[in-house]
Amino acid sequence: MAGGKGTRLSSIASDIPKPMIQICGKPILEYQIDCLKRNNLTDIILVIGHLGNYIKDYFGDGSRFGCKISYFTETQPLGTAGAIYKLEDLTNDFLLLNGDVIFDMDFSRMINFHYEKKSFATLAVHPNSHPFDSALIISNNDNQITLWLNKEDERKWYKNQVNAGVHILSVDFLKYCLQSKEKIDLDRDMLKPSISSGKIYAYSTPEYIKDMGTPERYAQVTSDIEKGIVQGKNLNEKQKAVFLDRDGTINVYNDFVKKPEDFELMEGVAQAIKIINNLGYLAVIITNQPVIARGEVDFKTLDLIHMKMETDLGMQGAYIDDLFYCPHHPDKGFDGERPEYKIVCDCRKPKPGLIFQAAKKYNIDLSKSYMAGDHNRDIQCAVNAGCKPVFISGGEGKKEDVSSSDALIFSSLNEFTSYLK
Numbered sequence: 001m002a003g004g005k006g007t008r009l010s011s012i013a014s015d016i017p018k019p020m021i022q023i024c025g026k027p028i029l030e031y032q033i034d035c036l037k038r039n040n041l042t043d044i045i046l047v048i049g050h051l052g053n054y055i056k057d058y059f060g061d062g063s064r065f066g067c068k069i070s071y072f073t074e075t076q077p078l079g080t081a082g083a084i085y086k087l088e089d090l091t092n093d094f095l096l097l098n099g100d101v102i103f104d105m106d107f108s109r110m111i112n113f114h115y116e117k118k119s120f121a122t123l124a125v126h127p128n129s130h131p132f133d134s135a136l137i138i139s140n141n142d143n144q145i146t147l148w149l150n151k152e153d154e155r156k157w158y159k160n161q162v163n164a165g166v167h168i169l170s171v172d173f174l175k176y177c178l179q180s181k182e183k184i185d186l187d188r189d190m191l192k193p194s195i196s197s198g199k200i201y202a203y204s205t206p207e208y209i210k211d212m213g214t215p216e217r218y219a220q221v222t223s224d225i226e227k228g229i230v231q232g233k234n235l236n237e238k239q240k241a242v243f244l245d246r247d248g249t250i251n252v253y254n255d256f257v258k259k260p261e262d263f264e265l266m267e268g269v270a271q272a273i274k275i276i277n278n279l280g281y282l283a284v285i286i287t288n289q290p291v292i293a294r295g296e297v298d299f300k301t302l303d304l305i306h307m308k309m310e311t312d313l314g315m316q317g318a319y320i321d322d323l324f325y326c327p328h329h330p331d332k333g334f335d336g337e338r339p340e341y342k343i344v345c346d347c348r349k350p351k352p353g354l355i356f357q358a359a360k361k362y363n364i365d366l367s368k369s370y371m372a373g374d375h376n377r378d379i380q381c382a383v384n385a386g387c388k389p390v391f392i393s394g395g396e397g398k399k400e401d402v403s404s405s406d407a408l409i410f411s412s413l414n415e416f417t418s419y420l421k
Helices: 027-038 052-057 106-114 172-174 186-197 214-227 269-278 299-315 353-362 376-384 413-419
Strands: 043-048 068-073 093-096 101-104 121-126 136-139 146-147 161-171 202-203 208-211 241-242 282-288 324-328 370-373 388-392 408-410
Touching: 027 043, 027 052, 027 101, 027 121, 052 068, 052 241, 106 121, 106 161, 106 241, 121 136, 121 208, 136 202, 146 186, 146 202, 146 269, 146 353, 146 413, 161 172, 161 208, 161 388, 172 370, 208 214, 214 241, 269 282, 269 299, 269 413, 324 353, 353 376, 370 376, 370 413, 376 388, 408 413
Parallel strands: 043 068, 121 202, 241 282, 241 370, 282 324, 370 388, 388 408
Antiparallel strands: 093 161, 101 208, 121 161, 136 146
């Protein structure tokens, strides 16, 4: 969909279509086409409208870019989805992309997910630095989308999961949503009303996807391209991560957090995680939560605690890419404990099971990654996983308890991220 006017970017370029705005010497749309070609997705239809001749003149039939490009010209605005009902050769599932988004993705992962779920429509979702003014996608444990919150909708605590503007749609979905009007909004007229079908899924990815809606975001993307962060976040590339303990490292530790209201970020933590985000590291929380096994907190409440955390971080422009927790506890004898979780497991720190799960999911190079925490079990977990251990003093543990001479020791997460490169 390459017909946008880009009125919010008029200070940068007002006489060309938004997808033709250049970043580091190339139009936004060319970055997209380059990525699609690397994924062997070379049959491309560009829906053009406002000043569309600039796009046709530049890309032609696509042969210069190793693709086959055809065009559909909107003579009047058809909304974000009206044009797809005008295209006669859509016989298979297809990607629908917003032409003003910079992305670099391993699309094979999303396509495999789409077919495994037998999905009507699959939306790429991700955390971003401004969830408070973005539409949020709520999904269940099977990744089915259950709710769509627009930025004007009431919200309290939420998972930072935002629609990224990258979709896979099926032909069956088009039939299911058959529209009688000309101008169609993909989100409001098609996707949101179809959630009740149970066949709309969220594909969560930490890969680089950023819209160019404002001059500030344009400047950020420019910087990220120059630093190699955009292509480096493609999951086909080995990733680097900062694994983070939770209690005493991210939130103030007095006792185990048992309800969302008790969760409080430590001073400076959001700024530290924002630095991790901006440097191109994945920010992944690895935490023991024995409150589940001890019967002190149920899974729903623990999810709410983590939503509170993501909400608080997002309000300060920071986000985590994922969170892994161990619900087990080997010691018995607590009132109301849950026997099925009273086991010796491979995921409770200092064992490295959770880090190994994250590394497999996100293609992480553990030798280039860090594990930061305030207890010796975090240090031992890092050593056991093959990460660089980082001890944050001032929390539950003490410097003299650190058992690894290789551990980097800092007074706060902020001090550590000042060291990070």
